[in-house]
Amino acid sequence: MTRPPLSALAFTLVSLGVFAVLSMRFLPLVPLYLHAGTRAQTQTALNAIAEAQGWLVSDMAITDVTDQSMTFEYHPHHRGGDSLQCHQYCFTHHVLQSCGSSCL
Numbered sequence: 595m596t597r598p599p600l601s602a603l604a605f606t607l608v609s610l611g612v613f614a615v616l617s618m619r620f621l622p623l624v625p626l627y628l629h630a631g632t633r634a635q636t637q638t639a640l641n642a643i644a645e646a647q648g649w650l651v652s653d654m655a656i657t658d659v660t661d662q663s664m665t666f667e668y669h670p671h672h673r674g675g676d677s678l679q680c681h682q683y684c685f686t687h688h689v690l691q692s693c694g695s696s697c698l
Contacts, residue, residue, distance in 0.1 A: 622658040629661075636664050639683050643690060662686055663697045 625632045636659055644651045649668060657680075658665040668679045683690050684697035 623656065625659045625661065626656070632659060632661060635685055639664065639685065639688075640666070643681075643683060647690075665693060 626636060627633075636656065640651055640654060640656075643649070644654065649670070653670050654666050654668050656664060656666045663682055663684045665680065665682045668681060670677065680693035681690055682693050682695055682697070686697060689697070
């Protein structure tokens, strides 16, 4: 039985490393891909928040989604110092709050 070449082992390890890094970003967003209801609810909420706050939807990046809430970062792109704000929106109560709060 022959051993696989070292380059094949290196390729496998690098591929697993890249997959691990990408999965940390992808896994919290899985409900958006699997559930049409969650996807529609999230889109409606983002548009409503953007309109109410006077924000651009393109300045909002979703970081986590569950069936009860979504977490997103708001990063306005304007002249001067850019600030990053983390927000959580509760689908059940329609409440926008800062990150770290719970949706009860």
